[in-house]
Amino acid sequence: MSKKQYIVGDYPGLKIWTWVFFIYLYAPMVVLVFYSFNVSRRAQIWRGFSLDWYVKAFTNDDIQSAAINSLIVAVIATVIATTIATLTALVLARGRNFRGSSAALGIVSLPLVVPEIATAVATLSFFAVIGFELGLMSIIIAHTVFCIPFAFLPIRARLEGMDETLEQAAGDLYANDWQTFRYVTLPLLMPGAVAGAMLSFIISIDDFIITLMVAGAGSTTLPLYIYGMIRQGITPEVNVISTVMLVLSILFITAYWYATRGSEREAA
Amino acid sequence: MELPRNPVTRRWLGLLPALLTISLFMILPMCILLVFSFMEADPYGGVDPGFTFEGYIQILFERDFDELLQFDATYLRIIWRSIILASLATLGCLVLGLPVAYFITRQNARTQSMLLFLITLPFWTNLLVRTYAWILILTADGVIEQPLKFLGIIDESLEMMYTNGAVGVGLVYTYIPLMVLPIYASLEKLDFRLIEAAHDLYADRIMVARKVIIPLAAPGIIAGCILVLVPSLGAFVAPDLLGGGRKLMMGSLIQTQFAAARNWPFGSALAICLLAIVMIALMYQARVASRRRAEAGE
Amino acid sequence: MSDTNKTSAVTGRNVVKQFGSGDHLVTALDGVSLEIEDNEFFTLLGPSGCGKTTLLRLIAGFEMPTKGEIFLFGDEIEDLPPHKRSINTVFQHYALFPHMTVGENVAFGLRMLGQNEAEITKRVEESLTLAKMESFIKRKPVQLSGGQQQRVALARALAPQPKVLLLDEPLSALDLKLRQAMRLELKTLQRETGITFIFVTHDQEEALTMSDRIAVMSAGQIQQVGGPHEIYEQPVNRFVADFIGDTNFLEAEITVVDGDFANCQVNNELSFKVKSIAKHSIGDKVTLALRPEKISLAQSGEVQGRITEAVYLGTDTSYSVAISDSITLAVRDQIDLTGHARFAEGDLVGVGMSADAVRMLID
Numbered sequence: 001m002s003k004k005q006y007i008v009g010d011y012p013g014l015k016i017w018t019w020v021f022f023i024y025l026y027a028p029m030v031v032l033v034f035y036s037f038n039v040s041r042r043a044q045i046w047r048g049f050s051l052d053w054y055v056k057a058f059t060n061d062d063i064q065s066a067a068i069n070s071l072i073v074a075v076i077a078t079v080i081a082t083t084i085a086t087l088t089a090l091v092l093a094r095g096r097n098f099r100g101s102s103a104a105l106g107i108v109s110l111p112l113v114v115p116e117i118a119t120a121v122a123t124l125s126f127f128a129v130i131g132f133e134l135g136l137m138s139i140i141i142a143h144t145v146f147c148i149p150f151a152f153l154p155i156r157a158r159l160e161g162m163d164e165t166l167e168q169a170a171g172d173l174y175a176n177d178w179q180t181f182r183y184v185t186l187p188l189l190m191p192g193a194v195a196g197a198m199l200s201f202i203i204s205i206d207d208f209i210i211t212l213m214v215a216g217a218g219s220t221t222l223p224l225y226i227y228g229m230i231r232q233g234i235t236p237e238v239n240v241i242s243t244v245m246l247v248l249s250i251l252f253i254t255a256y257w258y259a260t261r262g263s264e265r266e267a268a
Numbered sequence: 269m270e271l272p273r274n275p276v277t278r279r280w281l282g283l284l285p286a287l288l289t290i291s292l293f294m295i296l297p298m299c300i301l302l303v304f305s306f307m308e309a310d311p312y313g314g315v316d317p318g319f320t321f322e323g324y325i326q327i328l329f330e331r332d333f334d335e336l337l338q339f340d341a342t343y344l345r346i347i348w349r350s351i352i353l354a355s356l357a358t359l360g361c362l363v364l365g366l367p368v369a370y371f372i373t374r375q376n377a378r379t380q381s382m383l384l385f386l387i388t389l390p391f392w393t394n395l396l397v398r399t400y401a402w403i404l405i406l407t408a409d410g411v412i413e414q415p416l417k418f419l420g421i422i423d424e425s426l427e428m429m430y431t432n433g434a435v436g437v438g439l440v441y442t443y444i445p446l447m448v449l450p451i452y453a454s455l456e457k458l459d460f461r462l463i464e465a466a467h468d469l470y471a472d473r474i475m476v477a478r479k480v481i482i483p484l485a486a487p488g489i490i491a492g493c494i495l496v497l498v499p500s501l502g503a504f505v506a507p508d509l510l511g512g513g514r515k516l517m518m519g520s521l522i523q524t525q526f527a528a529a530r531n532w533p534f535g536s537a538l539a540i541c542l543l544a545i546v547m548i549a550l551m552y553q554a555r556v557a558s559r560r561r562a563e564a565g566e
Numbered sequence: 567m568s569d570t571n572k573t574s575a576v577t578g579r580n581v582v583k584q585f586g587s588g589d590h591l592v593t594a595l596d597g598v599s600l601e602i603e604d605n606e607f608f609t610l611l612g613p614s615g616c617g618k619t620t621l622l623r624l625i626a627g628f629e630m631p632t633k634g635e636i637f638l639f640g641d642e643i644e645d646l647p648p649h650k651r652s653i654n655t656v657f658q659h660y661a662l663f664p665h666m667t668v669g670e671n672v673a674f675g676l677r678m679l680g681q682n683e684a685e686i687t688k689r690v691e692e693s694l695t696l697a698k699m700e701s702f703i704k705r706k707p708v709q710l711s712g713g714q715q716q717r718v719a720l721a722r723a724l725a726p727q728p729k730v731l732l733l734d735e736p737l738s739a740l741d742l743k744l745r746q747a748m749r750l751e752l753k754t755l756q757r758e759t760g761i762t763f764i765f766v767t768h769d770q771e772e773a774l775t776m777s778d779r780i781a782v783m784s785a786g787q788i789q790q791v792g793g794p795h796e797i798y799e800q801p802v803n804r805f806v807a808d809f810i811g812d813t814n815f816l817e818a819e820i821t822v823v824d825g826d827f828a829n830c831q832v833n834n835e836l837s838f839k840v841k842s843i844a845k846h847s848i849g850d851k852v853t854l855a856l857r858p859e860k861i862s863l864a865q866s867g868e869v870q871g872r873i874t875e876a877v878y879l880g881t882d883t884s885y886s887v888a889i890s891d892s893i894t895l896a897v898r899d900q901i902d903l904t905g906h907a908r909f910a911e912g913d914l915v916g917v918g919m920s921a922d923a924v925r926m927l928i929d
Contacts, residue, residue: 005630006647009463011473014371018383021368024441025390028401031411035404084285091282098276104283107290115502115546117519118301118539119294121526125304125536126297128314145293148286199392206394209504209519213526223396230400230509239404242397249393257385461661464628467648468655469675469726479674483665 029246036243038236053236063241066225069136073221074204076140081147082155082197086189089152093159111146119146120213127214135216142214143204150203151196154260158192191259198256202249298543305536315532323533327541343521347541350518353432353507354500357439361447361496362489364440369451369488370481373458384452391445399438399509406434406510430512438506443499447492454488455481487560494553498546518542573640575730575762576602576625581634581644583620594620596786597634602730602764603779604639607756609765611773612783613809618766621783622732625764626655639729649678654723655732659739660715662707668694668718669703675726689725696755697721713744720755730762737772749776770810774798782806802843803928807855814861814895816854816924820846830854830926835890836869838924853927858884859898860923863909867916871895876911883907887917 036053057063092105111119123142132138166188170180208223215224222245229238308318328344329337372383390398405411408425416422428434458481466476482489504519511517516524518538525535583595595617602608610618623629625636627648636644643651654675662671672693676686694700697717707715716736723731733752737745753776756763767773773780774794782789782797782805790797790806801807804815818830821837828842830852840854863885874894875886885897895917902908909915 006627006645008467008628008648009374009460011367011370011477014367014374017367018371021364022386024364025387025444028398028405028441029390029393031404032397032401084289087282088286091279098279104287107295108286110290110294113498113546113550114294114298115499115519115542117502117504117522118298118543118546121522121535121539122297122301123293124526125300125532126293129300141293145289148289152286202392206392206396208394208396209523213523223394226394226396226400230396230403238400242394242400245394245397250389253389253392261381459661461657461659462663464626464648465655465657465661465663466674466678467628468626468653469722470649470678471674472647472649472678475678480663 032239032246033243036236036239038239053240057237057240057244060237062220063222063225063237066220066222069139069219070205070221070223073136073139073143074201077143077147077204078151078197078200080144081200082151082193084144085148085151085196085200086155086193088148089155089159089189089192090185093156094164108152109149112149116209120210123210124213133216134214134219136219138214138216139211139219139221142210143207146207146210147200147204151193151200154195154199155189155192158189158195162188195256195260198252198259202252202256206245206249301536301539305533305540307533309531309533311530320533323537326531326534327537343538346516346521347518349432349515350501353436353439353517354497354503356436357443357500358447358493358496360436360440361444362493365444365447365492366451366482366485366489369448369455369485372448372452373455384449387445387448395442395505396509399442399505402434402438402441402510403429406437429510430514432511432515434510435507435515435517438510439500439503442503442506443496446495446499450491450495451485451488454485454491458484487557490553490556494549498549501545502542573604574601574637575604575606575639576600576764577637578621578625579635579637581621581624581636582632583617583624583629584632593786595624595631598783598786598788600781600788600791602762604762605760607753607763607765607776607778609767609773609777609780610783611767611770611780611809613768615785616783617786618768618783619734622655622734622764622766625730626653626732627651652729653732654726654728654730655734656716656719656723656736658734658736660707660719662715662718662722664707666706667703668699668705668707668710671707671718672703672722672725674722679726689727693721693725694718696724696759712739713748716740716748720752724755724759724761728761730764731756733763733765735766735768738767738769745772752776774810782809784809800925801855801927804853804855807925807927812858812896812898814856814858816856816893818852818854820848820850820852823848828852828926833890833892835893839921840924840926841922843926843928855925855927856895856919856923858896860919861887861895861897862918863887863897863899864916864918867918869917871915871917873909873911873913873915876907876909878907883909885909887915889917 037051038053088104088108092101092108120142123138123145126132127134127138166184167180170184175183206223207221208227211221211224212227215221220228222241226238226241226245229235229241304315305323306319306321307315308320308322310316325337326343327347329340368387372380375383403410406428407413408427408429409417412428413422413425416426462480462484463476466480471479501517502519502522503517504523507515507517507520508523511520518541522535522538522542525531525538529535578598578600581595581598582593585592585594598617598621610621612618620629624631624644627643627646627650631644634644635642638651638653662668663674666674669690672690673686676689681689690703691700694703697720699714699717699721702710702714702718707718710718716739719736736752737748740748749772752763752765765773765776774797777794779791779793780797781791784805790802792800797806798810801810801813807813807815816832816836818832818838820828821831822829823842823846824839826842827839828846829837830840831837832854838854846852859882869889871887871889873885874888875884877884880901882898882900885899886894887897888894897917899908
């Protein structure tokens, strides 16, 4: 006699619902990758498998310069943002809440909370007021600002799990502040800093709205280039670049995830 | 090298770069935006000196040839559409995401970790690219229409692109991870014994969900709704790509004012309104959170 | 089903519960059968992992058995979800709904059953009064102490007037004095309400003081079922004898079989005439059990021993008495009226016991 088990807490249909959910979440990306191999010019009608468009895309001058711009911006913004975020985390991540700490935390989180379009036009207005010429530099400045909270979060998480007494031990053993930082604190928080840098990098590469508003005439980044092409309609080049960006993001985030999982166990 | 001894000085020294950067490049610009909203528009873009309410007036009114005010609902419609679409998107995310969040809590630790990762993954990819993919799906002869036409189910295009529905689908798609994660965080803390106790006391599954699971997930639900509603209001990519020029939302409207339309004060005024709505939503959430904390600590 | 006129409150027939599969298959219950009577305070007693909580959860409905049947007053229930069984549970950590007041918690079951408001209000008040928590009706669980939460959990489970009340180690989180007070209260409560209580604990003192009958469990099986006196005085096997109270175990060999009795010799030194529990022959090896408090010590006696250890316990003294090189007995002896132990380490004493103090065990 086989009994149908009534499992307390289970609801029928949840599994299917979740499957549908994940299909909904990933179907567009699958479609995109699929179409990037489409040989036909009319991008949405499938004609055959081809790598031609990949070749065309990679040898395209505009695409290359856009990619280089994206990279330059991302690297510079990441380096600056991660450094600033590390300093901030060193202050905010430890124990007691001092007067003004929640306000400071609020300010640091500001870019996460404000809608991007508002940040974008505000930054544009600011540049207009001080007469700053729009170009690659304006993009870098804007990116640095919103990368700070993204770099901050993993570093803070790493520091919160860190044993404070280690630094006290270093001091006890005659290390001054810089030595303590260099030989004890920095190596220990490095995984968090790397994770923060990775997050910041990918956020910068992917940013669109803010970049759209503050970019100068000659400084196109990849997302801006894609946008320009989309406005002209669906083209195979768009499919290709989109797929590349997608794959890049996925690889980055997967690497980030693995890296942080490992360090969690280590810090525990 | 020695840092200043005083811990308070050290603190603020460490915070200085971040606070300075963000104050200078975010808070200050937003103040400038506020100022701009009260200035006159320069026809070549930017602003001219001179105080005026014109930026805000234009939201509701239009000046006819005699410089008289005529009530103009155009922009109000856009704002209204933003609120409606953002709210519907929030509702859609809630309905779609709540069961998924609950389902995840029922899995073992390893599976939970994997599922959470899979949910956040799309969020870190390029928004433009992801939304563009929806064009491929919804457009005439796209992924949905091709097989339907092939099977003879439809003859003509369903014309799903450039509709409110398409924008809504895009919004839900963009922000749903932000709904699932906070709800999951709340549900994860739920003591499973409470569900058993409710069943023990004659509640069936539906009642258990209504009386125990959902009330205790409420903090997460509210957090999720705010996290989806706020960015949705100012969304730009989804309405622009999937709604074309026809289904404008506040985000796309603001963008055009600063680009093609060259009406910076108006755009600033709209942006300030958006920020005001955001602030109200955040203050509401802060109030709910502190009230909840007070109840628990009493 | 039942062949007596009175239907048992809860009957279990060959209940098996397994978790996991393949390499990780765990058998929590290995064919358990029992009958719990109406208006009985029945305790499931055993060490952790013995299956007592699993059995309770099967009766409650939070799990379903892999094999076997469970009956509630004659009705088969093992397939029914928990909300279809007229059984309520007091959880180990109370499981009070944090977002509801005490009153709403207690009213919950009645509300789910669809009773009208007036009836609910009345029952909630009655139930809270029974649990001595009537003045807390508007408070939230987080504002209550552990003991108070437990009473509310009790009131909540009693409010719907279930046929059977299950209690899952409800006193384990309380401190000693509170626990002792609650034991008495629970016992009285059961008498007053007439509801069958099924109580799970690992504390043998608790089981002995509160229960009408006890089922001693180990490794997924019931070792013995009986009243407290029977379980204590007449343990059937080594596990029960060891788990309840202290016991001296003696390995013996049967030298003479005399009707219902057998002479058992321990190490060629001690000999006891013990009531047989099965058909034995000369030469059979058996285990004998002897309770420390059943051994008497005197200045001298037929059997002599030397005290190797004396531990002061307040009300009595625990002695280790070496009868020979290979036999040492644990003995409990009362403190004399001046408050001192009667003997000290190194003393030579006479050891005696009554004829029926020694029992034979099933191995």
